[in-house]
Amino acid sequence: MTGLCHKKYLKLTPPTEEDSRSAQVRILDELSDITDPVQFSMKALRQLSSVCVNADWEITVSLSWDGCKWLITNLETGDTSSNLYGLAVDLGSTTVVMQLLDCISGKVLAQTSVRNHQRDKGLEILSRIFFSKDNPEHLEELRQLTLKSILEGMENLKKHTGIEVHQCGAMVISGNNAMIHFLVGLDPFPIFSSPYAVWADQLGFYPAQELGLPLSCPVYLVPARANYLGGDITSGLIDVNIQEKEQIQVFFDVGTNGELVIGNKDFLLCGAGAAGPALEGEAVRTGMRATAGAVTDVKLQKGAFLLSTVDNLPPVGICGSGIVDLLAELYLNGWVDNKGHFVPDMSEKIAWQPKEQEYAVCYSPGLWFYESDIQEFLKAKAAASTMVEILLQQMGLCIQDVETFYMAGAFGVHINKKSAVTIGMYPDIPLERIQQAGNSSLNGAAKLLLNRNLIDKIPKLLSMMTYLQFGAVENFLHEMVAATAIPHTNLENYPSVEAERKKRMEEQKFTAST
Amino acid sequence: MTGLCHKKYLKLTPPTEEDSRSAQVRILDELSDITDPVQFSMKALRQLSSVCVNADWEITVSLSWDGCKWLITNLETGDTSSNLYGLAVDLGSTTVVMQLLDCISGKVLAQTSVRNHQRDKGLEILSRIFFSKDNPEHLEELRQLTLKSILEGMENLKKHTGIEVHQCGAMVISGNNAMIHFLVGLDPFPIFSSPYAVWADQLGFYPAQELGLPLSCPVYLVPARANYLGGDITSGLIDVNIQEKEQIQVFFDVGTNGELVIGNKDFLLCGAGAAGPALEGEAVRTGMRATAGAVTDVKLQKGAFLLSTVDNLPPVGICGSGIVDLLAELYLNGWVDNKGHFVPDMSEKIAWQPKEQEYAVCYSPGLWFYESDIQEFLKAKAAASTMVEILLQQMGLCIQDVETFYMAGAFGVHINKKSAVTIGMYPDIPLERIQQAGNSSLNGAAKLLLNRNLIDKIPKLLSMMTYLQFGAVENFLHEMVAATAIPHTNLENYPSVEAERKKRMEEQKFTAST
Known part of the structure; x- marks a missing residue:
């Protein structure tokens, strides 16, 4: 019983006048080897009569850990014990990434990444926080948008796998404090405001229904350490x-x-x-997230840029990993100095931009990387x-x-x-x-x-x-x-970098002299 | 922490940059002397921001036992720890009797007895059971009628005391298996049908909401031993x-x-x-429940009946305790023999009833008690x-x-x-x-x-x-x-009865001879 959910297939003996234990007790007796407490959920209680009779008393019991006991969350006819699924959720402020797991093999059956619909109310977390501050209706809107994203993720996973995701036996959600505050419906303002004492950071297990999620199992919300050190x-x-x-x-x-x-x-x-x-490709003029056409890898060889892009599409901008590559290549090849200033003599691709009043390098036709981008x-x-x-x-x-x-x-x-x-x-x-x-x-x-x-x-x-x-x-x-x-x-502190730079510079001299 | 609910008044220190524990942790730390686990309910979590701020961090925390942990069910501003109430319910098939208790003193503050509205669907339990058999909609009707009775009781208790009964910290409901099955929404048919194995008899604690009751606390449903040996x-x-x-x-x-x-x-x-x-005054022609005008006590002195009635109203019938009295007096005075047959010679009040073809005694003008009533x-x-x-x-x-x-x-x-x-x-x-x-x-x-x-x-x-x-x-x-x-x-086996009868018979002879 290591995982948060389990299933047990039980071949119950039907009641007789000699053994007239209730259906509930028949099931609990079969589970008596479980050392932790076991309790029926109200839903499972209400399934007793139909499932036991339809299944001729051969049933599968779903057990979900709720933090202090095993809750019997579902009854099914026959042996369904090999179908045991769980949901893992990374509730990110930009995207919500969800995995559907086979809880027997531990394998990931499907993964989906959906937009966090909170972004309707602000791209930055801070703008969402100001949107909801002192406004319970706005806070409720953000809670609903959070749920919408999770539901969309569940729907995707169901489409990918054909599995009835709402019958999962367990769900774990981790997210930073702002995300968890929004999910629960708590004002996240204190996260970002002195003295930085959040309202609640030790959430743990809650019934899915109380969170507004269409599952029968408890949901575990990963506890946090401090305002910025979230779940x-x-x-x-x-x-x-x-x-x-x-x-x-x-x-x-x-x-x-x-x-x-x-x-x-x-x-x-x-x-x-x-x-x-800047590290996520923002605050850079041609920066973008790692979506279609974003430059992800850059090499600078013999004065020319070799680029890789997402989906191998023509470059439309550059994402975080591309920027790191670009900047490293510019430095190693001496096109920028160790202060991040361009060395215009090194290439014709480096040009003064009269409008911006600064130098920039053209890493792809029409795409420029500016000195102020570098500084940022x-x-x-x-x-x-x-x-x-x-x-x-x-x-x-x-x-x-x-x-x-x-x-x-x-x-x-x-x-x-x-x-x-x-x-x-x-x-x-x-x-x-x-x-x-x-x-x-x-x-x-x-x-x-x-x-x-x-x-x-x-x-x-x-x-x-x-x-x-x-x-x-x-x-x-x-x-x-x-x-x-x-x-x-x-x-x-960076001996390997200096060695590589010297090597490159010498190669260039050699190339230039031949 | 003996009772099922408690309140703690906490003077919390407001957060500072040096002590930026979350509001949740500040409260849990203050409750750290409680050895059992303590957890916030979703409702209490959502109250944190408004209550803590409005109360300047001086709050009262309501704790309710849920079977394996203390659930923080409510937060209030200021010190309300002396207001701690609980509800005890006897869910009877005829009437639902409820007490509002002060959980600090243990005193009963008010008691109310309301009609069990299940009776709309059948005066006898059996007729309700047949009404709901194989009919989920009827079962749901009976569940709703059960809730209606409890809600009516809560309303009465609120009227009597002025106390917001839905804020009670605990509720215990005991009833026979049929009543508990109806309350939960389970088919009670097996209670009365071989092999007499009910669906569920070990209920225990459930969230009030899951039962459909407007309280924030868990509700304890008293477990049962067997079909007829209910909670x-x-x-x-x-x-x-x-x-x-x-x-x-x-x-x-x-x-x-x-x-x-x-x-x-x-x-x-x-x-x-x-x-x-018969023991409840039914199956006796002029029998009735102990309501207004029912004969409750009977004495037979010098050939005349001395009666007491409910509310001292003119007699309109006789209830269970009246019947027991009446029968005892008839026997002790020799008006009926030990087989329950009338001895017509003993009184002119005993008369042959041509319509019913049997003897009866007139215990009050117009009210007759028949020999077949006696047999029943x-x-x-x-x-x-x-x-x-x-x-x-x-x-x-x-x-x-x-x-x-x-x-x-x-x-x-x-x-x-x-x-x-x-x-x-x-x-x-x-x-x-x-x-x-x-x-x-x-x-x-x-x-x-x-x-x-x-x-x-x-x-x-x-x-x-x-x-x-x-x-x-x-x-x-x-x-x-x-x-x-x-x-x-x-x-x-009844020496005292025989002694009394002899005494009475001798008194009668003496009276008759003087």
Whole structure:
């Protein structure tokens, strides 16, 4: 009984005058080897007469864990015990990603990614928060939009698999505090406002119906540690499990905001801060999300750009991973210096833009990457890398002490690790020690779904997490300024980058001289 | 934390940047001395922002036990901890009796008795059961009518006390299996049909909302032992507590049906059977329930009837306790013999009824009590007293071994104990050993409300109860025939009755001779 849901096929003996136990007791007696309490849901009670009789007393009982007991959530005729499904949900502010899992094999049967319809009321989380502030009707609108997204995801999963998703035996939802506040119908304003005390962060199990979801099972909402360290981070840690490792690990979930945890089985030091929208392809003139036609990979060879795009379509803009590649190639080839300024002599593709009054490089016909774009991006990467630097400093550690550096989130999945090291966004450590954790919030939710022992570990995990307010760190700003250079003002921390740059520059000289 | 509900007044410290725990955690931390798990209900979560801010963080938290954890069901501003209320409900097939309790003092603040609106669909339980059989819509009608009665009771209690009854912290409902099946929406047909295996008899705690009741707390539905030994009997035993006594006790709840438990801390032998409607004033031509104008007490002095009636109104009929009195007086004065036949010579009030072709006595102008009424009543009292006799025989006990004979139900409350002994309905033991337990189903529900340790004792109580099917007892019918005599064929078991009869007969001779 490790997972959050189970099914038991029971061949009950029909009642006789000698054994006139109730149908309820007949079932409970058959389940008496379960050590935790077992209780019928009202729905299952009401199914007793029709199901037991139709099935000639051979029935399948669905059991769902509700945090303190097994709830019998459904009765079915015959043996359906091999059909056991669960839903894992990453409730992201942009997209809601959902997996339908086979809870027996643990396999993902289907995954879907749907728009978070909260975006109708504001693309940025902050605009949604202001929309709902002191306005219960608007808050309710956002709650409904959140549900709409989840329902859409359920519908997709049903279409993909033909499985009646609303009959799932378990559901785990992880999301940041704002997403969970919106889902529950709580005002998220305090998340972003001093003293940053949210209303509720230890949600746990709730009946799906009370949340407004059309399932019969309880839904587990992953608890959070602090305002910016939401259930998505808890879930991510459950996935990468740095809290049980001997050696020091780094878990970094970076996007517009960055959440960071450094530690091992003995301690977890955490921080969170804004990195700005540049890392997600925003705040860059031709930047875009990684949708059709977005440049994802860039090579600069012999003065020419070699580009890859989403769906191999003609380039229409550049996404986060493309920007990192582009910037790394520009730097390695000497087209920009370590301050992020263009070196116009290096290529004809670098040209003065009279309208913008700055230099820019044409990376594809009609698509320009501006010096101010670079500066914006460097600020973001500096913020991100400084968070790591500061947390390590606080513990008296250096980057070489880190065994594995887990990059979570969409940014981590698509980025070229070597390019990220080149621009000083990732530390200069052997690339195999930098791991792309992917959607660790979703993966953690799936793991929780399949193993309730992990849920039992969450209170200890949260209590281990020490939250460092970056605002209270004296040298944060000083460190950040140093980190805006490419790869960093302290070049000795990036030996591989310097070696590669020298190599490239010499190749260019050789090419130029032949 | 003995009762099913509690309130805690908390003076919370408002959040600061140094202590930015969530509002939820601030409350849970204040409740950390509670050893059982504590969880917020969805309703209480959604109250957090408004209540905490409006109350300047001085709030009262309502806690309700749900069977495995304390559920925070409500938040209020300021200190309301002295207002703690609960509802105890006896869900009877004729009337629904409800008490509003002060859960701090344990006092009953108000009691109300409302019509069970199921009667719209049949005065007898059986007719309601046939109405709902194989007809989900009719079953739903009966469920709604059950709820209607409870809601009416709640409304009455609110009117009587001014207390917002829907804010009660706990509710306990006891009723027989048919009533609980109707309340939950389960088909009660198997209760009365071989092999007598009901659908569900171990209900326990359910959210009020799932039952359709407008409260925020869980509702406890008292578990049952067998088809005819419903939650009302479990609750009755919780009230009189014979299962913890050293000496042998009898608990008897008699009406149209009789449920009987005999035992002590070592064993409980139980039986149930039909006594017929005569004991409740039905099946007697001028019989009626104990409503306005019903004769409740009868004395026969110097050949004249002295009557008491409900509300002191002119007699319009006779109820169960009046019949017992009347029959006892007729017998003691020699107006009927021990077979229940009239002795017409004894009084001019006894007259042949040409239409009915039988004798009858005129107990009030225009009101006649017929010999066939007597026979009907004697069959019912014989059934009841034989149940006691048989259970005692099964254990090798006699009535003198019984320390206390608890008579539950309305019949027990109003009946004249001495008259009941005279007609052989009650055993001939010292009257102080016959105790009127009153509405023990309701009283037990109230005790469960105030003490959840009693709930923990119910599984053991149910497992102690051995259910004897009277149909399987060989000499039951033989014993019952012997018991139709007044007081019984074996007069040696009723020495006090015989002594009284002789005394009365001699008084009459003396009166007649002077």
